[in-house]
Amino acid sequence: MSTTEIGRQAESVVAKYLERQGYDIKSQNWRTRLCEIDIIAAKDNIVNFIEVKYRRRADWGDGLDAITNKKLQQMTFAADLWVQTNKWPGDYRLVVISASGQPPKTDKIIEI
Numbered sequence: 001m002s003t004t005e006i007g008r009q010a011e012s013v014v015a016k017y018l019e020r021q022g023y024d025i026k027s028q029n030w031r032t033r034l035c036e037i038d039i040i041a042a043k044d045n046i047v048n049f050i051e052v053k054y055r056r057r058a059d060w061g062d063g064l065d066a067i068t069n070k071k072l073q074q075m076t077f078a079a080d081l082w083v084q085t086n087k088w089p090g091d092y093r094l095v096v097i098s099a100s101g102q103p104p105k106t107d108k109i110i111e112i
Helices: 003-020 069-085
Strands: 024-031 035-043 046-053 091-099 107-112
Touching: 003 024, 003 035, 003 046, 003 107, 024 069, 035 069, 046 069, 069 091
Parallel strands: 046 091
Antiparallel strands: 024 035, 035 046, 091 107
């Protein structure tokens, strides 16, 4: 299985986890020519822009270690663009979820 396929599998596992937690999945792999968001999910009138980071093993740290300042800026840009494009009047937040293992499982969730 390619890394892209494994990444998509991890995103699907996270989306199913979120649905079980009561989130409404608005979109997966939302893309423009400028940016992308792995999962957009709403709960309690808050839209969550979710970056999924997968690691097969945590030997070199979990997926959360991959969130650099540059990645955080990209996430913020993408979320702001979605909010403007969809004229979202409510609250929103950035979330990073790490997944690991094969098959992937959700490990950690951090709201930024």
